[in-house]
Amino acid sequence: MKLKVRFLDWILLKNYMAVLTIISVFFTLCSFFISIPSNRKIAWFIVLLGLFLAIYIYMWFRANLLDRVTLKVNNSTVDVKVGDVFDQRGLKVIAFNEYFDTLVDDVIISTTSLNGIYINTNVQDITELDRLIAHDEHVRDNFQGEDLHRQKGKRNRYRLGTIFKHHDFLLTAFSKFDKDNRAFLYMNDYINFLMNFWNEVDIVYNGRSISIPLLGSGITRFKEYDAITEQELLELLIWSFKTSRIKFTYPSKVSIIIHESKKDKINFYKLKTLV
Known part of the structure; x- marks a missing residue:
């Protein structure tokens, strides 16, 4: 322990x-x-x-x-628990990069990341998924430019927080990519992502429960803020939900899923003081 x-x-x-x-x-x-x-x-x-x-x-x-805590935020239920996001009911959030890349080659997308696992185990036709994303009207409304210099992956870049709904999964543009295909974010990018993300969730969730992994706890690098902890990321995620004013009415709820490998880095007991 x-x-x-x-x-x-x-x-x-x-x-x-x-x-x-x-x-x-x-x-x-x-x-x-x-x-x-x-x-x-x-x-x-x-x-x-x-x-x-x-x-x-x-x-x-x-x-x-303690490895689970239930919070009441803006009259909504937020359940923070250890588990596997793929085992949850309802809608499940998967973080993509700002290009909605789908190339799992351990360069663009790691095979061990949630993004890579989702594509390899839940997407039968990647070409069709690419087509659906590229032609989705809402995604196109969030187009922010084309990076012609990219040698691998897609070139169209979208606003952070943009969500594309694919069956029971919400694919969201989460991270930026540098010239060496390393995922990164500045802290203000992360805050802006969270604000836009909850606004997008409010549009698409349609009364269903939603499960979210601890966004940013993987291989994403935080520029100018190297020492951010999983606890701080979790508290920011809860804080952003609180300030968004989005409401999940019973029986729908928000679940924040902590991977088993990260649970020792989370003080679940402290979370009770956030609301």
């Missing part, structure tokens, strides 16, 4: 004091009806002290083992 919550974490202490208050009230009421002999009061005090310490240690371990 990796310790993500410090032993004297202030959020944990605050919640512990709330529990302690309830227990203290219970024992105070009991003291009115039960008389403790004076020669046993010290022993009872030690027992209670041990009980209170055991409760705190239990809460601390539980906070560190």
